[in-house]
Amino acid sequence: MKKILVLGGRGMLGGQLKGVFGNGAIAWDREECDVLDYRNLARKIKGLGGSLSAVINCAAYNNVDGAETDRQTAFKLNAEFVGELAAICKENGISLVHFSSNYVFDGRLGEYSESDRPNPESVYAQSKFQGEQELQKNGGNFYLVRTAVLFGPKGESPKAKPSFVDLMLDLSKKADTIKAVSDEINSITYARDLAAAVKTLLEEKYPYGIYHLVNSGCASWYELAGEIFRIAGKTANLVPIHSSEYPRPARRPQKSVLLNTKFPPLRPWREALREYMQRN
Numbered sequence: 001m002k003k004i005l006v007l008g009g010r011g012m013l014g015g016q017l018k019g020v021f022g023n024g025a026i027a028w029d030r031e032e033c034d035v036l037d038y039r040n041l042a043r044k045i046k047g048l049g050g051s052l053s054a055v056i057n058c059a060a061y062n063n064v065d066g067a068e069t070d071r072q073t074a075f076k077l078n079a080e081f082v083g084e085l086a087a088i089c090k091e092n093g094i095s096l097v098h099f100s101s102n103y104v105f106d107g108r109l110g111e112y113s114e115s116d117r118p119n120p121e122s123v124y125a126q127s128k129f130q131g132e133q134e135l136q137k138n139g140g141n142f143y144l145v146r147t148a149v150l151f152g153p154k155g156e157s158p159k160a161k162p163s164f165v166d167l168m169l170d171l172s173k174k175a176d177t178i179k180a181v182s183d184e185i186n187s188i189t190y191a192r193d194l195a196a197a198v199k200t201l202l203e204e205k206y207p208y209g210i211y212h213l214v215n216s217g218c219a220s221w222y223e224l225a226g227e228i229f230r231i232a233g234k235t236a237n238l239v240p241i242h243s244s245e246y247p248r249p250a251r252r253p254q255k256s257v258l259l260n261t262k263f264p265p266l267r268p269w270r271e272a273l274r275e276y277m278q279r280n
């Protein structure tokens with residue numbers, strides 16, 4: 001049976017993909033192959049011969065604020081590399097799954113379907129959108145999956161950062177009052193549910209193209225934090241704040257909810273959050 005290759009296998013989503021594909025997956029991260037060494041990457045993928053059915057790319061530059069001052073790294077990994085990978089996959093007749101972000105939208109419309117036009121505002125968002133364009137320009141058979149606000153077990157990479165869920169739980173042990181932004185609204189996604197949906201996309205041979213894969217519903221950071229504390233039974237003093245009271249280098253969309261119109265809806269985010277918190 002053919003295998004899938006996960007790039008960025010020690011990240012949050014990569015870890016969940018390894019879990020859902022089990023023995024059907026080969027996973028590489030920085031140690032096995034620096035994806036920015038395109039010649040080596042092409043050679044290694046070619047070396048797997050006809051044994052691969054798909055590459056799933058989770059390698060990305062995800063520091064939204066860091067990208068404002070590290071533009072070159074963000075564009076190299078989120079855009080240039082994606083074009084190179086798309087060309088390598090096309091040349092070898094392998095399908096490619098790549099992930100983009102709800103931040104490619106400016107947030108003025110609030111809810112976005114797969115065919116809505118991105119208008120990225122931060123450097124991170126611009127780099128992710130350019131990656132989408134490189135994929136579409138160079139790609140053969142690809143799934144471009146936009147997702148948003150991932151939570152799940154921290155990746156195995158030494159540089160992996162905890163998700164908002166674990167950050168809030170940690171903060172609740174240290175602080176009496178926790179402030180959370182109440183006027184930025186996003187879709188929310190359990191990495192495990194996303195990984196399972198990607199497996200279905202590939203196994204059931206959904207048509208190639210753009211997909212919005214997120215748990216159903218949406219929330220502000222304040223609502224998300226409130227639900228985390230409710231499930232955890234914590235009595236943290238949670239205070240809603242306006243985004244202007246929490247200035248960050250990168251501009252975020254005010255409301256960027258991804259509408260999934262092409263794939264069976266994923267369960268509501270509250271249900272997924274409860275399962276994650278009970279498992280961990």
Ligand SMILES: NC(=O)c1ccc[n+]([C@@H]2O[C@H](COP(=O)([O-])OP(=O)(O)OC[C@H]3O[C@@H](n4cnc5c(N)ncnc54)[C@H](OP(=O)(O)O)[C@@H]3O)[C@@H](O)[C@H]2O)c1
Nearest residue numbers: 008010011012013030034035059060099101149150157159
């Ligand atoms: N996390 C979110 O909330 C979110 C939201 C929307 C979209 N997405 C998208 O979803 C996808 C998966 O995100 P994620 O949160 O799982 O990412 P992640 O945890 O940051 O994992 C990315 C992995 O890629 C590795 N990597 C980075 N540069 C590499 C290189 N040059 N060569 C080989 N490996 C390299 C990283 O290693 P190091 O740790 O050593 O750098 C890390 O293990 C990404 O495309 C991301 O943009 C994520």
